[in-house]
Amino acid sequence: MVLRGIREYSQLALVSSYLRRTFELWGYGEVVLPTIEPYDETVRKGTKFAYNNGFYLIKPDVTSRLLRNYDIDFGKLYYISEVLDGGVEGNWQAGVEFIGGEPTFMTAEVLSVLITALESLGIDEFYIDLGSLEVWRRATEGIEDFRETIYRALERRNFGLIDGLPIDREKKEELWRLFNFRGRKTDYDKLAQILELVDDERVFVDLGTVRPLPYYRDVIFEVYSPEFGRPIGGGGEYSFRGRPAVGFALDLRTLVQLANVEGKKSRRSLRGIGSFREARKLVSMGIPVEVRR
Amino acid sequence: MRFVLPKGRLLRDSLEILRRAGYKIDEPGERRLIQRFNGHEVLLARAFDVPVYVEHGVDVGITGSDVVEERGSDVFVPLDLPFGKCRLSLAMPRESVTPPEDMDGYRIATKYERITRNYFSSLGVEVEVIKLSGSVELAPKVGIADAIVDIVETGTTLRANGLVEVDKVMDVSAQLLVNRISQKTKFDEINSLVLAIKEVVKDGA
Numbered sequence: 001m002v003l004r005g006i007r008e009y010s011q012l013a014l015v016s017s018y019l020r021r022t023f024e025l026w027g028y029g030e031v032v033l034p035t036i037e038p039y040d041e042t043v044r045k046g047t048k049f050a051y052n053n054g055f056y057l058i059k060p061d062v063t064s065r066l067l068r069n070y071d072i073d074f075g076k077l078y079y080i081s082e083v084l085d086g087g088v089e090g091n092w093q094a095g096v097e098f099i100g101g102e103p104t105f106m107t108a109e110v111l112s113v114l115i116t117a118l119e120s121l122g123i124d125e126f127y128i129d130l131g132s133l134e135v136w137r138r139a140t141e142g143i144e145d146f147r148e149t150i151y152r153a154l155e156r157r158n159f160g161l162i163d164g165l166p167i168d169r170e171k172k173e174e175l176w177r178l179f180n181f182r183g184r185k186t187d188y189d190k191l192a193q194i195l196e197l198v199d200d201e202r203v204f205v206d207l208g209t210v211r212p213l214p215y216y217r218d219v220i221f222e223v224y225s226p227e228f229g230r231p232i233g234g235g236g237e238y239s240f241r242g243r244p245a246v247g248f249a250l251d252l253r254t255l256v257q258l259a260n261v262e263g264k265k266s267r268r269s270l271r272g273i274g275s276f277r278e279a280r281k282l283v284s285m286g287i288p289v290e291v292r293r
Numbered sequence: 294m295r296f297v298l299p300k301g302r303l304l305r306d307s308l309e310i311l312r313r314a315g316y317k318i319d320e321p322g323e324r325r326l327i328q329r330f331n332g333h334e335v336l337l338a339r340a341f342d343v344p345v346y347v348e349h350g351v352d353v354g355i356t357g358s359d360v361v362e363e364r365g366s367d368v369f370v371p372l373d374l375p376f377g378k379c380r381l382s383l384a385m386p387r388e389s390v391t392p393p394e395d396m397d398g399y400r401i402a403t404k405y406e407r408i409t410r411n412y413f414s415s416l417g418v419e420v421e422v423i424k425l426s427g428s429v430e431l432a433p434k435v436g437i438a439d440a441i442v443d444i445v446e447t448g449t450t451l452r453a454n455g456l457v458e459v460d461k462v463m464d465v466s467a468q469l470l471v472n473r474i475s476q477k478t479k480f481d482e483i484n485s486l487v488l489a490i491k492e493v494v495k496d497g498a
Binding site: 127206 | 348349350351367369370371372373471472473474475476477478480484491
């Protein structure tokens with residue numbers, strides 16, 4: 001048995017409190033879900049167990065749970081939760097979902113929420129790369145039979161897979177250009193509009209390194225810091241029971257490593273007779289206190 | 294750039310292909326695990342750990358596709374390399390050969406727990422997987438497993454232990470791995486490395 005300090009978890013909580021504040025400022029409301037979910041094929045991740053002849057999941061992916069269980073026509077939600085994936089210890093995630101608006105507008109808003117959330121943690125050095133499934137769908141029109149291979153090539157970033165396909169040279173060159181495209185100018189209006197609305201020099205279009213995950217509809221994005229070897233988080237546009245929605249999830253443990261926040265605030269120190277009465281008054285006015293013996 | 298290369302049988306070919314691509318790295322000393330050359334840094338790790346290093350921030354690595362699959366690491370795999378070729382196979386004692394579809398309830402010993410589970414679940418067959426770290430072919434001999442999933446190069450080891458191949462699980466070769474963030478932040482450097490190695494591979498073919 002390994003005994004661990006509480007430090008790891010108090011840091012997770014501290015980072016969460018900053019994120020909560022930012023999400024609330026943007027008008028997003030927190031949801032908390034039960035620990036256990038009845039097993040369902042549409043719910044991703046979670047650790048499976050059997051109980052009384054039924055199958056259940058502990059702490060599965062939150063977005064797929066919301067989709068499975070709730071009918072939301074318009075909403076701005078966020079959650080902070082551990083997410084298990086078959087094991088006993090999981091990742092801690094903070095996620096935001098904007099459901100039922102216009103996709104380009106929602107994406108711009110959600111990216112702004114993301115930017116301010118990172119900034120609230122003292123993280124200024126990061127990039128957000130936008131990709132698009134629609135761009136690849138259009139580029140592969142007429143060669144639908146090879147789409148699967150092309151998506152696989154994107155996933156691994158292995159252009160050799162595309163090079164080996166029996167398609168003409170011109171097409172291959174077009175795909176190669178998309179594969180290596182990273183910049184702030186794009187022919188795809190939707191991405192151009194998002195860049196314009198968000199108006200932040202840390203947001204780029206990158207068509208070749210953002211993974212085309214199956215549950216997204218079009219625009220997808222990934223946020224990362226050059227200081228850190230793994231993505232901080234990502235998200236995109238998906239379909240919430242037929243309605244457009246945009247969401248993202250951040251990895252809290254990564255945020256803990258990158259964050260630069262101070263846990264302590266200056267607080268009024270009180271001592272002696274009457275200090276608890278005085279402290280109650282200060283707290284009710286929102287002033288931090290510490291009563292000493 | 295930081296490279297991570299596998300100790301053991303893939304090391305020589307890995308150094309050779311990098312040298313031919315213009316990245317001259319000396320054969321590392323016996324016990325030195327990190328060394329520098331021309332502003333690059335090279336780490337040596339166990340082949341099984343290479344994908345983990347790359348996933349967590351080392352820019353580039355080389356290891357076998359069996360390991361990449363088993364680790365399931367979130368890394369880019371831009372190139373297959375023309376060495377380290379072998380196969381991962383299901384094998385069992387000659388006298389008890391059974392088709393994999395009929396292996397329900399069998400015990401399978403392997404170093405490749407994840408690949409083995411995926412292989413059998415794609416067949417809809419439920420087996421018990423016993424994870425071992427090496428000398429897997431012993432397991433059926435002493436009766437703790439009915440079959441094994443392991444690397445086969447020539448088949449000599451299998452034959453020496455009275456085992457025969459029942460099915461090929463996957464073809465294996467060395468692969469080039471790239472960290473997902475490095476691909477963005479060191480885009481030009483990584484692309485020229487990938488293209489240079491690609492040329493070497495093409496010339497060799």
